[in-house]
Structures are given as C-alpha cells and as structure tokens.
Amino acid sequence: MQLLEDRIRKDGKVREGNVLKVDSFLNHQMDVNLFREIGKEFQRRFAGEEITKILTIEASGIGIACVVAEIFNVPVVFAKKTQTKNIAGDVYTTKVESFTHGRVYDIIVSKEFLGKGDKVLLIDDFLANGKALEGLATLVQDSGAELVGAGVVIEKGFQIGGKLLRDRGIHLESLAIVDGMDDKTGEITFRKQ
Numbered sequence: 001m002q003l004l005e006d007r008i009r010k011d012g013k014v015r016e017g018n019v020l021k022v023d024s025f026l027n028h029q030m031d032v033n034l035f036r037e038i039g040k041e042f043q044r045r046f047a048g049e050e051i052t053k054i055l056t057i058e059a060s061g062i063g064i065a066c067v068v069a070e071i072f073n074v075p076v077v078f079a080k081k082t083q084t085k086n087i088a089g090d091v092y093t094t095k096v097e098s099f100t101h102g103r104v105y106d107i108i109v110s111k112e113f114l115g116k117g118d119k120v121l122l123i124d125d126f127l128a129n130g131k132a133l134e135g136l137a138t139l140v141q142d143s144g145a146e147l148v149g150a151g152v153v154i155e156k157g158f159q160i161g162g163k164l165l166r167d168r169g170i171h172l173e174s175l176a177i178v179d180g181m182d183d184k185t186g187e188i189t190f191r192k193q
C-alpha cells in the first residue's frame with residue numbers, strides 16, 4: 001500500500017534489535033485518517049469473504065482493529081494480556097511471548113465473545129515472529145469459530161512470522177512488508193507486492 005509505505009519512509013525510525021518505531025502515527029499517537037485508508041484496503045483485500053467478527057490483541061492492535069471493524073460493520077474483540085476480576089471464569093487462553101515487552105503473557109478471551117458460528121478476521125499492527133497472531137489463531141480454533149484470515153499493517157518480512165502463518169495456510173494480508181532495515185543508515189526496503 002503506497003500511502004502506508006510513504007508514511008513509514010517519512011516518519012518511521014529504525015532502532016536496534018529489529019525494531020521499527022512508528023509510534024507517531026500507528027501505535028502510540030494514531031493517525032485515524034490513515035487508519036481509515038488502511039481499513040478500506042483490508043476491505044478490498046478480503047472482499048468476498050464473510051466476516052462476522054474482528055479479533056485483535058491488546059494493546060497496539062486495538063486502535064486499528066476498531067477502525068477496521070467499523071468499516072466491516074462487525075464487533076471487535078481484543079484478547080487481554082492480564083487476568084482481571086471482571087473477566088474471571090469461562091475463558092479461552094493461550095501463551096503469547098510479547099515482542100516488545102520481552103515476556104510471556106497468558107492471553108485470554110471470554111467464551112461469551114467468541115465461539116462456533118463466528119467467522120473471524122485477525123487484525124494487528126505488526127507481524128514479527130508471529131507469536132501474537134499464532135496465539136489469536138489458537139484461541140479461534142479452541143472456540144470452534146472459523147478463521148477467515150489475518151490482516152496486519154506492517155510485516156517485518158525478514159522475521160519468521162509471515163512464513164509460519166502462510167505455511168499454516170492462513171490467508172495473510174500485510175499492507176507493507178519490510179524486507180530489510182538498517183539501524184545505522186535508517187534505510188528501509190519494502191517487498192514489491
């Protein structure tokens with residue numbers, strides 16, 4: 001998606017440890033006009049698919065998932081990374097290693113909000129090692145819902161997640177795939193799609 005690649009080149013910062021910092025428009029401050037264009041692009045790429053629910057994971061997936069859910073006119077559910085009193089009880093749960101927090105979370109979704117009959121599109125801001133999306137796919141599977149596909153805003157194509165998910169046969173759409181980035185020069189290379 002050209003608009004997104006241009007924005008990453010303009011405002012993205014390459015950091016040590018394979019981190020691309022895009023917090024001025026994607027996952028801290030959020031440019032909702034850009035989000036709307038991203039949502040429309042997901043709508044185009046998943047046209048013809050029946051989708052009844054969007055599923056994401058806190059925290060950084062929530063903003064973009066809400067805009068996508070509005071465009072698809074379906075509810076959005078986010079997996080929580082911490083057990084809270086008001087969600088105790090019947091939950092689907094699995095372990096996810098967080099890329100930026102450097103720790104493992106027991107993520108949870110209430111059984112009330114995911115189950116048989118749901119046709120689920122996963123949405124997230126980033127795909128790196130694939131832990132977050134794999135965890136969400138596991139929750140969908142455990143719930144008996146159908147996994148329609150996964151949409152991510154930025155895939156770091158030099159990390160393993162995209163390959164793992166595509167090898168599992170998941171319909172994955174990444175709006176920008178970064179194939180290389182250099183923290184010394186700041187250079188970012190995108191995959192031609």
Ligand SMILES: O=P(O)(O)OC[C@H]1O[C@H](OP(=O)(O)OP(=O)(O)O)[C@H](O)[C@@H]1O
Pocket residue numbers: 057058059060061097098099100101124125126127128129130131132133161
């Ligand atoms: O493909 P992966 O290796 O799983 O990386 C992608 C995940 O990493 C980030 O979450 P993270 O837990 O790092 O931070 P957040 O709490 O800001 O969402 C991002 O929001 C994705 O969910």
Ligand SMILES: O=c1[nH]c(=O)c2nc[nH]c2[nH]1
Pocket residue numbers: 018019020021022023027099100126127128
């Ligand atoms: O802001 C971010 N930059 C990244 O490179 C990344 N990888 C996973 N999650 C991420 N979030």
